[in-house]
Amino acid sequence: xxxxxxxxxxxxxxxxxxxxxxxxxxxxxxxxxxxxxxxxxxxxxxxxxxxxxxxxxxxxxxxxxxxxxxxxxxxxxxxxxxxxxxxxxxxxxxxxxxxxxxxxxxxxxxxxxxxxxxxxxxxxxxxxxxxxxxxxxxxxxxxxxxxxxxxxxxxxxxxxxxxxxxxxxxxxxxxxxxxxxxxxxxxxxxxxxxxxxxxxxxxxxxxxxxxxxxxxxxxxxxxxxxxxxxxxxxxxxxxxxxxxxxxxxxxxxxxxxxxxxxxxxxxxxxxxxxxxxxxxxxxxxxxxxxxxxxxxxxxxxxxxxxxxxxxxxxxxxxxxxxxxxxxxxxxxxxxxxxxxxxxxxxxxxxxxxxxxxxxxxxxxxxxxxxxxxxxxxxxxxxxxxxxxxxxxxxxxxxxxxxxxxxxxxxxxxxxxxxxxx
Ligand SMILES: *Cc1c(COP(=O)(O)O)cnc(C)c1O
Numbered sequence: 001x002x003x004x005x006x007x008x009x010x011x012x013x014x015x016x017x018x019x020x021x022x023x024x025x026x027x028x029x030x031x032x033x034x035x036x037x038x039x040x041x042x043x044x045x046x047x048x049x050x051x052x053x054x055x056x057x058x059x060x061x062x063x064x065x066x067x068x069x070x071x072x073x074x075x076x077x078x079x080x081x082x083x084x085x086x087x088x089x090x091x092x093x094x095x096x097x098x099x100x101x102x103x104x105x106x107x108x109x110x111x112x113x114x115x116x117x118x119x120x121x122x123x124x125x126x127x128x129x130x131x132x133x134x135x136x137x138x139x140x141x142x143x144x145x146x147x148x149x150x151x152x153x154x155x156x157x158x159x160x161x162x163x164x165x166x167x168x169x170x171x172x173x174x175x176x177x178x179x180x181x182x183x184x185x186x187x188x189x190x191x192x193x194x195x196x197x198x199x200x201x202x203x204x205x206x207x208x209x210x211x212x213x214x215x216x217x218x219x220x221x222x223x224x225x226x227x228x229x230x231x232x233x234x235x236x237x238x239x240x241x242x243x244x245x246x247x248x249x250x251x252x253x254x255x256x257x258x259x260x261x262x263x264x265x266x267x268x269x270x271x272x273x274x275x276x277x278x279x280x281x282x283x284x285x286x287x288x289x290x291x292x293x294x295x296x297x298x299x300x301x302x303x304x305x306x307x308x309x310x311x312x313x314x315x316x317x318x319x320x321x322x323x324x325x326x327x328x329x330x331x332x333x334x335x336x337x338x339x340x341x342x343x344x345x346x347x348x349x350x351x352x353x354x355x356x357x358x359x360x361x362x363x364x365x366x367x368x369x370x371x372x373x374x375x376x377x378x379x380x381x382x383x384x385x386x387x388x389x390x391x392x393x394x395x396x397x398x399x400x401x402x403x404x405x406x407x408x409x410x411x412x413x414x415x416x417x418x419x420x421x
Contacts, residue, residue: 097257
């Protein structure tokens, strides 16, 4: 096979395979045809280096650009900003960051000094690598201080964490995480943030779509100074990032994004993000509501089938995620691999009682319902999926046999809902 055919074949195989899968990676989603059109549009070929210059006499945003050809894109970026500010109730939006990790780095660059400390959850408790020295935070020389964690509540231990913050005085208090079942204590940490002159950064990478649909907490209203996110996890946009912030941080954030960290900012992503914002403005509440219903239904069904689903006394979850401890079924690595052989795509995950040495075969699996919700699945399908998972993980049935059932189940669900297409 020549190189051209080789790569085209790889692309076609991926498209065909993942269409036949129940895709439940909690950080993924697929986009509508209209978002896809934006991603494939001419904007993807262009540059728009520059910065917001202010407003003209009609009130329209003016951008100071370095290249010609950006007049229509200026309208697109302005609309993306206005829609974001409206939907997330934010004083300012910066849509330049090209991913969630880069959005976090933008905030670190804007609001911390090299070598400062930040605080967040440790990785086994759900913290993201970009909250630690091994990733974005390390670029700024930031040192992380972990919070105290309540394993029964699967949440930050507020009283102990307030003491940690009072003693260590981190520059940035990070809330939000990657193993995210319940809202984080934003209100509860606002006072200690004020007392220690810290900034609260809420990382909404996972839950931006639920926040857009008004079905999770409202971090900015509850006291976060800055909210960062990926635009492609529960939020059904193209892969990218965003920073939302109070007016007083606007200039620093904008400068940190450009020229601080980005040169060009993936204009097709901004256009696609705008389309997804319009979709969420109209359909977001129903979408987010169904995601959470589906998570609860899946968790309940798995629990009734004998799996060790976390947080039963708390109703399992208030997000798109369901977390299962599979340590006595062979561990997260084995279960994730077996499920993949049956076209059920999930990921192994460290749980709060795991050490980092268990990264290869952690105790848990993490399951997300947002993508299946986006293609129209409801509670009945969640119950069917729970049965299929149980047959493999508990009964030890051959994944290859179950795969036929998975493909059959997925057949009716390859069209995107909650959009204008
Ligand atoms: C996924 C994730 C990120 C990183 O987002 P990317 O868009 O992959 O760069 C940042 N923070 C949290 C909490 C995440 O889960």
